[in-house]
Amino acid sequence: MNVDSFSKNQQTKLLTIARQSIEHYLANKKKLAITNLDEALNIKRGCFVSLKKDNKLRGCVGQIAPGGPLTECIRDMAIHAAVLDKRFDPVEINELSDINIEISVLTPLVSFRDPKDFSLEEDGVMVRGFGRHGLLLPQVAASTNWTQQQFLEFLCKEKAGLDKSAYLEPTVELFKFRTATFNES
Numbered sequence: 001m002n003v004d005s006f007s008k009n010q011q012t013k014l015l016t017i018a019r020q021s022i023e024h025y026l027a028n029k030k031k032l033a034i035t036n037l038d039e040a041l042n043i044k045r046g047c048f049v050s051l052k053k054d055n056k057l058r059g060c061v062g063q064i065a066p067g068g069p070l071t072e073c074i075r076d077m078a079i080h081a082a083v084l085d086k087r088f089d090p091v092e093i094n095e096l097s098d099i100n101i102e103i104s105v106l107t108p109l110v111s112f113r114d115p116k117d118f119s120l121e122e123d124g125v126m127v128r129g130f131g132r133h134g135l136l137l138p139q140v141a142a143s144t145n146w147t148q149q150q151f152l153e154f155l156c157k158e159k160a161g162l163d164k165s166a167y168l169e170p171t172v173e174l175f176k177f178r179t180a181t182f183n184e185s
Helices: 010-029 070-083 091-097 138-142 150-158
Strands: 049-054 056-063 099-106 110-112 124-129 132-134 173-177 179-183
Touching: 010 091, 010 099, 010 132, 010 179, 049 070, 056 070, 056 099, 070 099, 091 099, 124 150, 132 150, 138 179
Parallel strands: none
Antiparallel strands: 049 056, 049 099, 099 179, 110 173, 124 132, 124 173
């Protein structure tokens, strides 16, 4: 999956849903009712919504397994990124004009065992084991000079709270995925 998986019009609609969802929630403390005429956007896919202010992360929340239509996933994750990401103070309504929204739509997860069986340039990875899990989107590797080993070690230690070499354990599962990622800028 890549950004071309969605037309420019569809990308704009999804980004508008994300922004309007945040605005509506901050003003009314209620979820925006979504009316969507484009059936292609009702696919069931996981998604992440990232908020950036001055090119710095301001919130990022996602859902790996789809629970409903993509439009609802984006609405819900946009709200969560704005008010529930514990790493940041909740977004204030007067900040919204300074925030750039980025959406990543995930392909279904594909299990893999060999730690070299993923592309640093194209794949995100999720690790799951010992009752914990963590995930890194594909754009994380693109913004670093990490090797596959460094990527997996960071994922295990920093995102999943596991030993950095946990990905080598036979009971630990690795999953890869790709994204269609687009933003307002």
